[in-house]
Amino acid sequence: MVSPHSKRPDIQTFRSLAISAVLAFHLRPDLFPLGYLGVDIFFVVSGYLMSMMLSRVAVMNTKSILEFYWRRISRILPIYAFVIFAVAVIARFILSPIDYLILIRDARWSLVFGANIEQYRDKTDYWAQVNDFPILLHMWSLGAEVQYYMIVPLIVILQRCFRRKVHQLIFLGALTIGSFASYAFFKLTDEMGSFLLMHNRIWQFTIGSIAFELGIEEESELNDLDTESLISKSEDNKQGITSSLIHIVFIVLSLICFSPVQIPICAPVSLFTGLLLLYGSQNEIGLLSNQLVVKFGNASYVLYLVHWPVITLYKYALDIKVLDHMGALVCLGNSIIISILLHELVEQKLLGCTKTILILVISLYAATLIVTSIELPSNTTTQDTRFNYTEVVHWNTHNTAYKGLGDCKKDKVAAKWALPYKEEENSRCVATGNGTARILIIGNSYAVRAMSYLRPLLFPIAKEVRLFAHIGNDFGQLWAHISGCRILIDGSCPPFAAAWPRVVEAMKPDVTWIISRDPELATSPLQEPIESDFVFQFAKNRLDFISIHSKHLVIDFQSVGIIVDKNMNPPNILVKEIQKKTFNFDSLHITEKKWKQFDQNETLRMDKIVDPKLIKHRISDKQCDSVTCFFYNPTNLHVYFGDAFAHQTPELMELLRPSYTDVIEQLKQRLKF
Numbered sequence: 001m002v003s004p005h006s007k008r009p010d011i012q013t014f015r016s017l018a019i020s021a022v023l024a025f026h027l028r029p030d031l032f033p034l035g036y037l038g039v040d041i042f043f044v045v046s047g048y049l050m051s052m053m054l055s056r057v058a059v060m061n062t063k064s065i066l067e068f069y070w071r072r073i074s075r076i077l078p079i080y081a082f083v084i085f086a087v088a089v090i091a092r093f094i095l096s097p098i099d100y101l102i103l104i105r106d107a108r109w110s111l112v113f114g115a116n117i118e119q120y121r122d123k124t125d126y127w128a129q130v131n132d133f134p135i136l137l138h139m140w141s142l143g144a145e146v147q148y149y150m151i152v153p154l155i156v157i158l159q160r161c162f163r164r165k166v167h168q169l170i171f172l173g174a175l176t177i178g179s180f181a182s183y184a185f186f187k188l189t190d191e192m193g194s195f196l197l198m199h200n201r202i203w204q205f206t207i208g209s210i211a212f213e214l215g216i217e218e219e220s221e222l223n224d225l226d227t228e229s230l231i232s233k234s235e236d237n238k239q240g241i242t243s244s245l246i247h248i249v250f251i252v253l254s255l256i257c258f259s260p261v262q263i264p265i266c267a268p269v270s271l272f273t274g275l276l277l278l279y280g281s282q283n284e285i286g287l288l289s290n291q292l293v294v295k296f297g298n299a300s301y302v303l304y305l306v307h308w309p310v311i312t313l314y315k316y317a318l319d320i321k322v323l324d325h326m327g328a329l330v331c332l333g334n335s336i337i338i339s340i341l342l343h344e345l346v347e348q349k350l351l352g353c354t355k356t357i358l359i360l361v362i363s364l365y366a367a368t369l370i371v372t373s374i375e376l377p378s379n380t381t382t383q384d385t386r387f388n389y390t391e392v393v394h395w396n397t398h399n400t401a402y403k404g405l406g407d408c409k410k411d412k413v414a415a416k417w418a419l420p421y422k423e424e425e426n427s428r429c430v431a432t433g434n435g436t437a438r439i440l441i442i443g444n445s446y447a448v449r450a451m452s453y454l455r456p457l458l459f460p461i462a463k464e465v466r467l468f469a470h471i472g473n474d475f476g477q478l479w480a481h482i483s484g485c486r487i488l489i490d491g492s493c494p495p496f497a498a499a500w501p502r503v504v505e506a507m508k509p510d511v512t513w514i515i516s517r518d519p520e521l522a523t524s525p526l527q528e529p530i531e532s533d534f535v536f537q538f539a540k541n542r543l544d545f546i547s548i549h550s551k552h553l554v555i556d557f558q559s560v561g562i563i564v565d566k567n568m569n570p571p572n573i574l575v576k577e578i579q580k581k582t583f584n585f586d587s588l589h590i591t592e593k594k595w596k597q598f599d600q601n602e603t604l605r606m607d608k609i610v611d612p613k614l615i616k617h618r619i620s621d622k623q624c625d626s627v628t629c630f631f632y633n634p635t636n637l638h639v640y641f642g643d644a645f646a647h648q649t650p651e652l653m654e655l656l657r658p659s660y661t662d663v664i665e666q667l668k669q670r671l672k673f
Contacts (some may be wrong), residue, residue: 054068
C-alpha cells in the first residue's frame, strides 16, 4: 500500500469522478439527478488532504497555522477571484439591470466565502429577488469548504490532545457522529440548512480524516513486521482483496453518481469515498492512475469554478431554461477549454509565486468591487415616447423586492404559544394600533409581503396586529422551485402546520386574516359531489377550526396560479423587452376567461364554504377589466408581481387599496367600531 503521506494520483481520479458527476448534473439534471453528490466526494477528499497536510506539521502554533492558511489561500484565491471578476465584467454585457443587481450581491458574498450563508439566509428572504439564472450559485460549496479550513487546525489541536491513536480516532468518530446528527436533524426540520451550512458538512470532511488516520495506522503495522517474506506474502494477499474491493466500490460509487433515479443516498457516497481513500493506490487498479484521468482531476477545481457561469450565461443569452444535447455539448466544450487555459496559464504558473499571488488577489478583489459598484446603464433610448423607460426600468429593478417588516416588533408572546416551533423569526412580528381589535394575519410569504401595507389601514381599528407566517420550502434539491407553506391545505412545513393552530387557539383573535397561496385548491382535480372532495373537506375543516377560535375571518384569494404555472418572472420579462427595444409585453397579460378558467376549481370549492363570520376577498378582480387581466399596470409599466412566485409589489398593493379598505369597512361594521 502506498503511504498516506505519499502523493496519491488516485485522489485526482476521485476528483475526476466528482467533477464529472457535477458537470452531468448541471448540464442535464433531468438525466443525472444525483450528480450533485460529486460535491460530497470533494468534501471527503478535502478532509483527507487537510489531515495529510497538517500531519506534516510537528507543532501546531500560530506560525504553522498561519502558514497552513496561506497555503490554502494561495491555492484557492487567485483563480477564485479571477472567475468572480470575469463573471462580473462579462455579465454587464448580458444581464438585465435586475439580474445584475442580484449578481452584485452574490459576488460580494462570494468574495468573503459566504455564498452558502447567503443562500441559507435567502431561504427566509427568497423573494428579495427570485433569480432564474444564479450565476454564482455553485460558490456555496467553496464557502463551506473554506469555512472548514478555518476550523480544521483547531480540530487537529484537539485531536492531538489524545496521545493514543485509538483515542484520536474516537474523537474524530464522535465529531463525525455529532455533525451527522446535526445534519439528520436539519434534514427533517430545515433541509436547506442540512445542505448549505458548514457544521452539517463536517462529518464528510472528518470521514476523510478518519480514512487518513486509519491509513497511517495500517502503514505503522506493516512497518512493525520483521520478516520480509511475511511482508511480501501478506501484502500480496491483501492487495488482491483490496484491489477487488476498490473495483467494486468505485464502480458502485460511479453508478450512484450517474444514476437516472433520484434517491436519498448522501451518507453511503461519503462512506464509499472514505473507503476508496483508505484502500486505494495507483498500484492496485489501473484506472485510478490513468494519466488522462489524473490530469482531468488536476484541473477539477478550475473546471468547477468555470462550468456553472458558462452554463448560466449561455442559457441567459439564449433565453432558455433547459439545455438540449447540443447546448450541453457547447457548454461542456467551452468550460473544458477555458479551464485548461486557466489551469495551464494561470494556476500552474502561480505556484510558489508568493508576491505575485498577493498582488493579483488584492487587485482582482479591488477590481471586482469597483466593477460591481458601477451602476449598469439602462439602455432605454428609444423613439417611443409613451413612457419614461428609464424610470420604468429603474422602478421594476429596485421596487419589486421585499423591503422587510419595518418597525414591526419581534413577537415574543406568539413565540411561546408556538413552541416547540422556532423557525423563521423574520416571518413573525407584532404591531400596535389605535383601536381595540386583536388581529392575526397568518399565511406564507404573501402574508409577509402584505403586512407592511395592511398595517396603516388596520391602525385605526387594531389594538394589535400579529403576523404569524412561514414562507417554507419543498426542497427536493438545491435548485428546485420553492413552494410556500399552506394554511388551508397541508402537504408542506409540518412544524408550521402544527404551530399556527396553537397560536390561533391561544390568541382567540377578533379577526383572523388568511393570506396564503394554497395551489392545491386550484390544481387538484375536483371530485363530485364537491362535499366528498378531499381538498374541499380539508380546507373547510381548517376554516371551521379558525372560525371556532376567532370572531371574524377574512381570506384573500391569491389567484396567481397562472403566473406560477407559466414560470414567468414579470419584472425580468418586462425589463428585457425594454432593453431589447422589442416592447412586446403580450406574455404579461391574459384574457379574463383564461385567468378564471385556471382558478375555477378554487372558486368552486371556496364558494361552497359558507360561514357568516367569513369575508371572501377576491384580489384578482381588480387586475382584470372585462376582457384582460394584466400582470403589470398598463398605464405606467410597473409590474404587479415581483418574481416568478407572483409576490405582490407596491404597485399591486396600491391597486388593491380600495378593495382592502372595503374589507376593513366591513370589519368595522361587524366589530361595531
